[in-house]
Amino acid sequence: MASILSVRGISKTYAGGHQALGTIDLDVAEGEIFALLGPNGAGKTTLISIICGIVNASSGTVTVDGEDIIKGYRHTRSTIGLVPQEISTDMFERVIDTVALSRGLFGKPRDDAHIEKVLRELSLWDKRFAKVQELSGGMKRRVMIAKALSHEPKLLFLDEPTAGVDVELRRDMWELVRRLRDGGATIILTTHYIEEAEDMADRVGVISGGKLILVEEKTALMKKLGRKSLHVTLSEPLGAIPAGLSSWSLTLADDGHMLDYQFDAHAEDTGVSALLSRLGELGIGYKDLNTEESSLEDIFVDLVHRPAREAAA
Numbered sequence: 670m671a672s673i674l675s676v677r678g679i680s681k682t683y684a685g686g687h688q689a690l691g692t693i694d695l696d697v698a699e700g701e702i703f704a705l706l707g708p709n710g711a712g713k714t715t716l717i718s719i720i721c722g723i724v725n726a727s728s729g730t731v732t733v734d735g736e737d738i739i740k741g742y743r744h745t746r747s748t749i750g751l752v753p754q755e756i757s758t759d760m761f762e763r764v765i766d767t768v769a770l771s772r773g774l775f776g777k778p779r780d781d782a783h784i785e786k787v788l789r790e791l792s793l794w795d796k797r798f799a800k801v802q803e804l805s806g807g808m809k810r811r812v813m814i815a816k817a818l819s820h821e822p823k824l825l826f827l828d829e830p831t832a833g834v835d836v837e838l839r840r841d842m843w844e845l846v847r848r849l850r851d852g853g854a855t856i857i858l859t860t861h862y863i864e865e866a867e868d869m870a871d872r873v874g875v876i877s878g879g880k881l882i883l884v885e886e887k888t889a890l891m892k893k894l895g896r897k898s899l900h901v902t903l904s905e906p907l908g909a910i911p912a913g914l915s916s917w918s919l920t921l922a923d924d925g926h927m928l929d930y931q932f933d934a935h936a937e938d939t940g941v942s943a944l945l946s947r948l949g950e951l952g953i954g955y956k957d958l959n960t961e962e963s964s965l966e967d968i969f970v971d972l973v974h975r976p977a978r979e980a981a982a
């Protein structure tokens with residue numbers, strides 16, 4: 670499918686000399702939900718701000734819907750909707766006015782029916798005549814989303830959309846994201862709630878220290894890096910791992926009461942059955958067995974911390 674977003678050689682060094690982004694290349698296909706995962710300070714907001722034309726890049730180009738974001742500014746701006754990390758809107762305006770005005774700012778003709786639809790979808794219709802400042806934090810966030818949707822963007826950015834929001838809004842938001850995607854929109858979200866990326870995204874990019882260290886289909890990523898652990902609860906504790914078990918990568922835990930075996934969940938032969946029969950041969954009894962699959966979270970933590978560990982080694 671065609672790219673709606675192409676990022677080529679984008680870097681950013683802020684005034685003062687801090688390099689927030691290395692050289693970033695990224696393509697996002699039309700209709701995708703793309704999750705950008707990374708710890709605080711990784712450069713997520715900087716990258717989004719460059720694509721949205723709020724921050725100037727130090728080098729590189731960005732193409733949105735076939736147009737360069739600088740030369741084709743008017744078109745790319747109206748193609749993009751941004752729900753920023755921080756709530757920023759005119760607090761003294763009424764909800765309906767701030768949302769309708771936002772549509773106008775993107776050069777779209779007035780469309781009361783669309784504004785009503787957006788407000789209803791976000792459960793804001795009853796509050797449409799309230800001033801923004803009178804609303805709770807969660808409702809203010811809904812207003813930010815309504816503003817971003819006011820001009821029917823093809824490419825929607827959600828920067829940490831669920832950080833600090835209540836469960837209800839989070840659920841509503843994901844329902845809305847799915848509906849928007851079903852309607853043909855492309856969604857790029859940043860998060861450090863990994864379960865969300867796991868749930869929602871088609872593809873995941875991991876950003877750390879201003880570098881995109883990995884971009885992968887979510888399912889392929891989980892498959893490629895997926896590991897399982899087998900936990901064997903022993904009948905009698907062991908003081909050390911017996912020599913007869915040296916062909917498996919094992920660790921002892923829980924004061925010798927638990928034997929843990931890490932294996933590649935997708936290997937032809939995981940080594941589990943051979944391990945269990947060897948335990949039998951050695952007369953090592955066990956009371957319980959259970960396995961655990963690594964989540965995207967384990968993979969993410971591993972990836973983000975690996976460069977630091979390698980640098981330290």
Ligand SMILES: Nc1ncnc2c1ncn2[C@@H]1O[C@H](COP(=O)(O)OP(=O)(O)O)[C@@H](O)[C@H]1O
Binds near residue numbers: 689708711712715
């Ligand atoms: N306006 C700015 N001036 C200088 N440094 C900035 C500015 N905005 C962000 N930074 C720095 O750039 C890095 C990346 O920040 P940011 O893009 O906000 O990361 P994230 O959104 O992943 O938390 C951080 O080290 C941050 O302190």
Ligand SMILES: [Mg+2]
Binds near residue numbers: 715
């Ligand atoms: Mg941020």
